[in-house]
Amino acid sequence: MTLDIDPSADPSLSHTRAVAANGRFATLTFDRDVAAPPSTLWEAWTAPAARAVWSAPTPAVTVEYLEADTRIGGREVSLCKVEGEPDVCCQIGWLDLRPPLRSVNYEVISREGESLSVALVTAAIEGNGERSRIEVTVQLTSLAEDMEEGYRQGFGAGLDNLSAVAGRTMILQRVIAAPRNLVWKAWMNEETLPQWWGPDGFSCRTKRIDLRQGGEWVFDMIGPDGTVYPNHHRYGEVRTEERMAYELLWGENGPKHADAWAMFDDMGGTTKVTLGMVFSTAAEYQTAKGFGAVELGLQTLGKLERFLLSR
Incomplete structure (x- = not known):
């Protein structure tokens, strides 16, 4: 054999x-x-x-x-x-x-x-x-x-x-009507990422941002009613135009609630974006699913597409 x-x-x-x-x-x-x-x-x-x-x-x-x-x-x-x-x-x-x-x-x-x-x-x-x-x-x-x-x-x-x-894994996917290099640049640019990140009606207030491997993004998500949601992303592997991985923390240096990644597949002029999150516990996954994290995440990818099409 x-x-x-x-x-x-x-x-x-x-x-x-x-x-x-x-x-x-x-x-x-x-x-x-x-x-x-x-x-x-x-x-x-x-x-x-x-x-x-x-x-x-x-x-x-x-x-x-x-x-x-x-x-x-x-x-x-x-x-x-x-x-x-x-x-x-x-x-x-x-x-x-x-x-x-x-x-x-x-x-x-x-x-x-x-x-x-x-x-x-x-x-x-x-x-x-x-x-x-x-x-x-x-x-x-x-x-x-x-x-x-x-x-x-x-x-x-x-x-x-x-x-x-x-x-306890959540997967969101959307085909973006833009080439992969432009999608990547909109995502991994310290000026443009805060402009589109978040669900409809939300805005970002950045405290500091460094999108390189080993870098971080400390920011507040501000809801339509003015509620502030502190966030902290810590970036691991970054492979240009292919994927990045990062940790999601509850506020600056707070407890981790998910390991996340984004992958970018070239579809010949369009780009399939896959956003994945492994929540730290099954309870956190159920809580996120319950408050509509899937729908809110898809809204975020929709904002990315609208941002790209408007430029």
């Missing part, structure tokens, strides 16, 4: 595949029922900012993402860190992406430069309405040591986390 992974897709796989001929093999299957629509589960499964929330199997493990490119041919590189132990490197290469139904990726696990395992991971999502199901099949080749039990525990815990995260 061999895994059909083309080494030319990533030269670092050549040695790993050669060693796999003498490895130990196992096929593992995991499945979970999830209280979220298939489209939301897909975003939670594939979006880098969401994966960063659920991928650590236990609180003792910290996952640091060095690279993340969720496109066919793209790869993801992360380090799993446990205090007192050598870091474990996980390299993923995306081979097939068919939203919101199916993904296929290879996965190479290594420690201190030694390949421990290689796997082919296939995820299938099905469902309708507000519920869905994910089935993950892992064709595993253990190399330097037997990795089967570790995979059973790691994938099992990770999918438990995914199920919980997907259940």
